[in-house]
Amino acid sequence: MVSPRLVTKIEAEEPTLRLAVLIDADNAQAAVIEGLLAEIARFGEATVKRIYGDFTAPASASWKKVLQKYAIKPVQQFAYTTGKNATDSTLIIDAMDLLYTRKFDGFCLITSDSDFTGLAMRLREEGLTVLGFGEKKTPEAFRNACHKFVFTEVLRPDTATESAAQRTKKTENDQKSSSPQPAAQAPETKQAFPRKFVLAALEQSSDDAGWANLGNFGNYLNKLQPDFDSRLYGYKKLSDLVKARTDLFVTEERQVPGSTQKALYLRAK
Known part of the structure; x- marks a missing residue:
């Protein structure tokens, strides 16, 4: 754990x-x-x-x-x-x-x-x-x-971005001089999002109403899969991921009791 x-x-x-x-x-x-x-x-x-x-x-x-x-x-x-x-x-x-x-x-x-x-x-x-x-x-x-x-x-996102730009430029140059080669774009394919795993983790970390605190959800993800990282899927933070994936999650911010801060909660859509 x-x-x-x-x-x-x-x-x-x-x-x-x-x-x-x-x-x-x-x-x-x-x-x-x-x-x-x-x-x-x-x-x-x-x-x-x-x-x-x-x-x-x-x-x-x-x-x-x-x-x-x-x-x-x-x-x-x-x-x-x-x-x-x-x-x-x-x-x-x-x-x-x-x-x-x-x-x-x-x-x-x-x-x-x-x-x-x-x-x-x-x-x-x-x-x-x-x-x-x-x-x-x-x-x-x-x-x-x-x-x-x-x-x-x-x-090293800067290096990755630079490499992507270089590969894109190279691909454009190749297309001008020869026929397109779809295989050349394979390195740009993003890592597949583990939809089933993430939804299962959400179910296990949620309350009876189906809502889960973002912190509890993130901790449970790491317990099950220590190498889970939202940056692998294009999002800097887990909160950015759940807010962006409106096809999977419904989110809402709730006032933290005794504090002026708010906490993010989510449930499966």
Whole structure:
């Protein structure tokens, strides 16, 4: 289930979680670091920021350019033998050392590697919040082992927009010089919206009248599917999604008792 401390942080105005951020340089992209740290700041304070990898290797060149700027401590790990990943072991050992200091409320694991599934499960057993960040290729086992999993592709919208524009321009140029090629537009296809799953979650989180508070609905979605993210479907926030999908939801704002604020409620249409 979702950690109560994570729920509290999502609803609070200020960060409440002390987080240890551990990055697997072999399975993460330096291009998303700015968006990544901004996303982590939504959940709490990145008290420790460490990255693990062989920084003498050409593949780590992009990371070396951003480590100083974002105050990330590099942990050098040489590859002892070809085909074996010593980085994973070093990261896991450090994670356990940090765990037993009892100074942290949660861990952020930045990797697309399923080898960290066991680590995520162990941290959860200790009652800590586990936030995962990785690419869409990340195996489902690791995604589901986290309280919340964020696809790093949604953390670089500017890059995605630029790529889309470039592809559109290229397609237009190709159409002028040759016959249309529908297959070239395949990368632009949006991820299918999980209509059945979302409506089932709404039913389970609603009251006897069929209405659900947006916060309760969002928490239930994450309990069932930790990698659910409204940004995958073109909406910055869950509230934007439910308001826009008038074909699925009816929404209304209600006054919060004892407060001047309003809360959003929704039900199936």
